Amino acid sequence: xxxxxxxxxGEVALRARDVVVEYKRKHMPSVRALAGMSLDVLRGQVHGLxxxxxxxxSTLGRAATGLVEVTSGSIxxxxxxxxxxxxxxxxxxxxxxxxxxxxxxxxxxxRRTVGDQLADALLRSHDTPxxxxxxxxxxxxxxxxxxxxxxxxYPSDFSGGQRQRICVARSLVAEPTVIIADEPISxxxxxAQAQISNLLAELARDLGIGILFISHDLxxxxxxxxxxxxxxxxxxxxxxxxxxxxxRPLHPYSEALIAAAPAxxxxxxxxxxxAGDIPDPAVPPTGCRFHPRCKHAFEICPVExxxxxxxxxxxxxxxxxxxxAHRAGGDGPQAPGGSSGGLVS
Amino acid sequence: xxxxxxxxxxxxxxxxxxxxMTIVDGVDxxxxxxxxxGIAGESGSGKTMTVLALLGLIPxxxxxxxxxxxxxxxxxxLDRRQLQQxxxxxxxxxxQDPMTTLHPMVSIERQLTEHMRxxxxxxxxxxxxxxxxxxxxxxxPNARRAIExxxxxxSGGMRQRIVIAMALACEPKLLIADEPTTxxxxxxxxxxxxxxxxxxxxxxxxxxxxxxxxxVMSSLANRLAVFYAGRVVEMGPVKPLLQDPQHPYTKNxxxxxxxxxxxxxxxxxxxxxxxxxxxxxxxxxFHPRCQYAEESCSIKVPSLMPVSDTRLSAxxxxxxxxxxxxxxxx
Numbered sequence: 001x002x003x004x005x006x007x008x009x010g011e012v013a014l015r016a017r018d019v020v021v022e023y024k025r026k027h028m029p030s031v032r033a034l035a036g037m038s039l040d041v042l043r044g045q046v047h048g049l050x051x052x053x054x055x056x057x058s059t060l061g062r063a064a065t066g067l068v069e070v071t072s073g074s075i076x077x078x079x080x081x082x083x084x085x086x087x088x089x090x091x092x093x094x095x096x097x098x099x100x101x102x103x104x105x106x107x108x109x110x111r112r113t114v115g116d117q118l119a120d121a122l123l124r125s126h127d128t129p130x131x132x133x134x135x136x137x138x139x140x141x142x143x144x145x146x147x148x149x150x151x152x153x154y155p156s157d158f159s160g161g162q163r164q165r166i167c168v169a170r171s172l173v174a175e176p177t178v179i180i181a182d183e184p185i186s187x188x189x190x191x192a193q194a195q196i197s198n199l200l201a202e203l204a205r206d207l208g209i210g211i212l213f214i215s216h217d218l219x220x221x222x223x224x225x226x227x228x229x230x231x232x233x234x235x236x237x238x239x240x241x242x243x244x245x246x247x248r249p250l251h252p253y254s255e256a257l258i259a260a261a262p263a264x265x266x267x268x269x270x271x272x273x274x275a276g277d278i279p280d281p282a283v284p285p286t287g288c289r290f291h292p293r294c295k296h297a298f299e300i301c302p303v304e305x306x307x308x309x310x311x312x313x314x315x316x317x318x319x320x321x322x323x324x325a326h327r328a329g330g331d332g333p334q335a336p337g338g339s340s341g342g343l344v345s
Numbered sequence: 346x347x348x349x350x351x352x353x354x355x356x357x358x359x360x361x362x363x364x365x366m367t368i369v370d371g372v373d374x375x376x377x378x379x380x381x382x383g384i385a386g387e388s389g390s391g392k393t394m395t396v397l398a399l400l401g402l403i404p405x406x407x408x409x410x411x412x413x414x415x416x417x418x419x420x421x422x423l424d425r426r427q428l429q430q431x432x433x434x435x436x437x438x439x440x441q442d443p444m445t446t447l448h449p450m451v452s453i454e455r456q457l458t459e460h461m462r463x464x465x466x467x468x469x470x471x472x473x474x475x476x477x478x479x480x481x482x483x484x485x486p487n488a489r490r491a492i493e494x495x496x497x498x499x500s501g502g503m504r505q506r507i508v509i510a511m512a513l514a515c516e517p518k519l520l521i522a523d524e525p526t527t528x529x530x531x532x533x534x535x536x537x538x539x540x541x542x543x544x545x546x547x548x549x550x551x552x553x554x555x556x557x558x559x560x561v562m563s564s565l566a567n568r569l570a571v572f573y574a575g576r577v578v579e580m581g582p583v584k585p586l587l588q589d590p591q592h593p594y595t596k597n598x599x600x601x602x603x604x605x606x607x608x609x610x611x612x613x614x615x616x617x618x619x620x621x622x623x624x625x626x627x628x629x630x631f632h633p634r635c636q637y638a639e640e641s642c643s644i645k646v647p648s649l650m651p652v653s654d655t656r657l658s659a660x661x662x663x664x665x666x667x668x669x670x671x672x673x674x675x
Contacts, residue, residue, distance in 0.1 A: 052530040053501075159618055160388075189387040189557065189619065194601040194612035201611070216530060219560070223603035223612060242608065260535040262560030264602060266587030270564050273536035277500040 013178045013210045014041035014064060014097065018073035021059050029282045033059040035234035036073065038308075041178055041210040046201055048225030048242065049214045050257065054278050056234040057214045061180045064212070065099045066090065078177065095121070098171035102183035104163035108155040114141075114166050115151025121173040140169040144199060161192025168199060178210040179203070185220060193217075197224045218261045222246055230254045233281055233289045236308055240315040250317040252294045288320065296321055348375040349518055349551045350399075354411035355421075357394050357403065357575075366622040368394045368407070370575040373649070376519065381545060381552040383566030383583065385559060387598075387619055390572040392555050396521050400438060401428040415519070434464040437512030441524040443504035446511075447496040453480075453507060454492045461514045479510040483540060502533035506540065513544065520545075523555040538564050559602065563587055571595050574620040574630035577649055581656030591658035591665070594631045629659070637663040 021034040034056045041047050049057045062068045064075050069084040076082065077097045098121075101107050109117060118137045138148040144165040155163055164184060171179050181200060185193040201224045203209045215221050221228060222242055229239040230253065238251040249255040259272035276293040279285055285292050291301040300320050308318040357369040369391040376382045386392040397403045399413050399420050413420040416435065423431065432438070440446050448456060457479065458472035467475070473492070480488035483506040485499075496504055505525065512520055522541065526534035542565055545552055554566055562569055562583060569586050571579040571594065579592040590596040597615040617634035620626055626633050632642035639662050649657045 052532055159621075162618075190559075190598055190601045191387070191615040191619070194614040198611045198614070218531065219603040222605065223608055223610075246605070246608075256532060260531040262531075262535070262538070262558075262564045264559035264563045264587060264599070266563050266584040268564065268584065270539050270542055271531070271535040271560075273539055274532035277502060277533075278530075 010045075011043045012040045013043045013078055014212070015076045016040075016060065016064065016073070017075075019060065019063060019070055019075060020072045021056070021063050021068055022071040025282075031282045032234055032284075033281065034063065035284070037231070037234065037236050038073075039229055039236065039239070041212050043177055043210045044204055044208040045227060046204045046211045046213050046225045048221035048228040049212060049231065050216065050218060050221055050228060051231035052257075052278050053216070054233075054281060055231040056281075057231050058182050060231075061099065061182045061212065061214050064180055065097060066094070095174045096177045097180070098174055098176040098178070099180045099182065100164070100167045100171055100184050102186050104160065104167045104187070105155070107167050108163060110155055112154075113151065114153055114155065114158075117166075118151065118170050118173050121170050136173055137169075140172040143172055143203075144169045145195075159192070161188050161195055164188065164192070164196050165199065168196070168203075172203070176209055178212065180212045180214070182214045183216070184213070185215065186217065193220060200224065218257060230257065233279065233284055235289060236316070236318065237290065238315070238317045238319075240313075240317075244313060244315060250311065250315065250322050251290075251319045252296050252321070253290050256293075288318075347377050349378050349415065350376045350553075351414040352395075352399070352411065353414075355395060355398065355413065356410045357391070357398055357407055359404065359407045361623045363623050367625065368575055368622050369398070370625075371411075372572075372575075372577055374570050374577065374580065376551045376553060378518065378551050379545070379549045380568065381554055381566045383562040383569040384553060384555045384572060385557065385562055385569055386572030387557060389574075389619060389621055391575040391622075392572045393523055395572075396523055396553060396555055400432055400436065400521065401425070430464075433460045433512075433517075434515040435517055435519065437515070437517035437520045439505070439508050439512050439520065439522040439525045441527050443501065443508045443528075444496065446508045447504060449496055451495070452492075453494055453496070457492070457507070457511055457514060460511075464515045475514070476510075479514060480507070482513070482544070483507070483510045485510070500533075501529055502536060505529060505533075505537055509537075509540065509544070513548075516548070517550065519551045519553065521553045521555070524557070525554070526561060527556065527558065534561070541565060559587065559599070571598075574625050575622065576630065576646075576659065577657075578631065578659045579657065580649065581653075581658075585653075585656065591652050591656060591663075592631075592660045593635045593637055593663045596663075596665070597634070635663075 016039045018036045018038055019034050020032060020036050022030050022032050024030045051057050059068060063070050064082060066082050066085040074081055077094060080093055115137055118140060119133055122133050137151055141148060141150055146165055185196050197220055200211050204211050213225055225242050227241050228245050230237050232253050238254045245254060246258060249258055256274040260274055262271045274293055287302040287304055288306055291297040306318045306320045306323055308316050309323060311317045311322050352372060352374050355369055355372040358365050358367050372395060384392045394403060398409050409421055411421060454473060454476060457476040461467050461472045461475060477488045477492055480491055485491045485503060485506055526537050556562060566583045569583045570577045573594045579595045590599055600613045601615055603612060615634055620630045628643040628645055629647050632638040642662060647659045647661055649659045652658045
């Protein structure tokens with residue numbers, strides 16, 4: 001029971017189930033970048049994915065587009081299982097799953113015109129006649145707020161924010177149902193960040209595209225995302241609607257992440273630091289992976305790992321505090337529907 | 346006043362692809378002991394070049410004019426040898442990426458003690474003891490063991506703490522921190538901000554904090570200088586500046602940031618595109634993007650004028666500008 005949120009569209013386009021991605025290393029233990037995570041991206045929804053560096057949020061994006069191999073579990077896009085690409089071109093069906101990256105400059109070829117690069121998204125997947133091709137390119141450019149004339153120019157003629165729009169336009173040419181945006185605004189100035197965030201939110205609302213918005217910037221995620229999944233060390237620790245998460249974070253890690261983000265209110269308040277460092281993912285802590293840094297940890301936390309449970313109101317949380325509270329509330333942890341009211345914060 | 350550093354008329358010019366570019370165009374500011382001056386601005390605004398010029402670390406083809414008086418000397422007219430006496434000893438520096446600041450093949454001990462031994466003429470043992478206490482001050486766990494280690498054995502946050510320890514080693518009067526937390530996670534960033542705040546209080550040191558992140562500014566800085574296109578457009582104490590900006594650029598920049606009260610609504614980007622160093626508009630560089638611009642804005646460069654006892658703004662035009670003068674400032 002995932003993704004039961006009251007948002008528009010609502011059809012599951014990308015579904016990850018118990019995904020494990022393991023990186024093998026020579027003479028060293030392998031690293032589980034994803035240690036069994038599940039997530040649904042619904043059409044028309046901006047799904048924020050947050051967590052510290054090394055938590056596996058980018059690995060999920062790369063696994064979903066076939067850029068890294070899934071060790072176990074499965075990722076389905078529109079009902080078909082995503083296979084690792086290797087050196088093969090992507091199967092036609094998956095053209096509707098697009099990705100944009102942090103560094104727009106590196107995502108574009110400096111020696112080809114913008115129009116040529118946008119046309120790639122068509123040539124690889126359709127046999128589109130040239131007039132139709134030009135029309136679709138100019139529609140995509142207009143959609144991202146660039147003039148039609150941009151197609152004759154080169155990436156170096158554009159600013160950082162405009163280049164990221166070109167990347168978005170290129171993904172739009174393929175008429176996607178899901179766009180995975182991996183830190184799409186991290187390299188941009190505040191004003192360009194606002195533009196790209198607005199653009200992605202518009203695409204979800206107007207075109208019904210599901211956006212997986214991977215970012216470490218919680219303030220922006222709060223502004224644009226409909227639902228948020230919080231990851232820690234390869235696992236989901238909490239997922240909730242954005243309003244729920246910020247008004248009442250359930251998992252201590254979500255709480256710490258929110259408290260650590262500084263506010264630009266001029267009040268001189270120092271943000272709350274989270275004790276300790278991110279553990280080595282090759283040797284994750286026993287029990288709950290967050291327990292060595294958690295200020296609420298108690299006896300069971302280092303011993304047994306809490307499951308990610310439906311805790312009501314469409315939220316999921318993997319924390320013993322809320323498992324206990326949930327049980328005390330009288331509802332079984334696996335209660336279907338998940339509309340228990342016995343939650344204590 | 347007890348200014349530690351006084352910068353006057355700082356101008357930096359460099360050859361660019363389309364002729365000479367003015368990176369920094371006449372900047373004045375002061376920093377007093379115990380104060381954190383924030384330098385805020387977007388990329389290309391000249392904020393980093395300003396502090397690099399103070400350290401003599403800008404490319405040799407750049408032409409720097411103006412003065413920067415620090416302890417009775419002009420930093421901008423020192424020769425290489427004199428600058429080496431200042432850098433690391435009287436002025437400590439922390440850059441964005443600790444991995445490029447630290448040498449990957451050299452032990453923490455050598456990196457921490459090298460300039461102490463050179464500048465302060467300490468013996469190996471004394472320097473080592475001091476290095477350990479510095480690591481303790483920046484809260485590196487197990488400092489006695491950590492000093493033997495190499496940079497790769499530490500996490501990003503711990504590395505940045507080591508860089509801060511290096512910057513503090515010779516007890517500088519001024520610490521320059523250029524985007525010190527930008528490469529770090531928010532959870533780790535919060536720890537570094539708390540550390541910098543503590544050190545500043547303990548040592549009564551002046552800090553110049555350069556960052557584009559107004560959240561970081563708000564947590565740490567006392568006073569803020571907002572850069573746009575190589576000039577300071579607004580300067581003043583951080584609280585009134587962020588709560589009641591006087592310059593249209595500052596106001597627009599703050600409006601472009603996410604606000605918890607406006608969740609789910611579109612953000613408000615600044616109209617137009619940022620002025621790049623090789624194409625700066627005449628007059629007020631912000632006028633093509635400014636909704637209050639008048640004809641005069643494209644002709645004359647507005648100077649930084651007082652709008653209250655403590656605040657300066659370089660906009661004589663915007664209708665809200667100067668309200669602080671009338672007693673609105675809180």
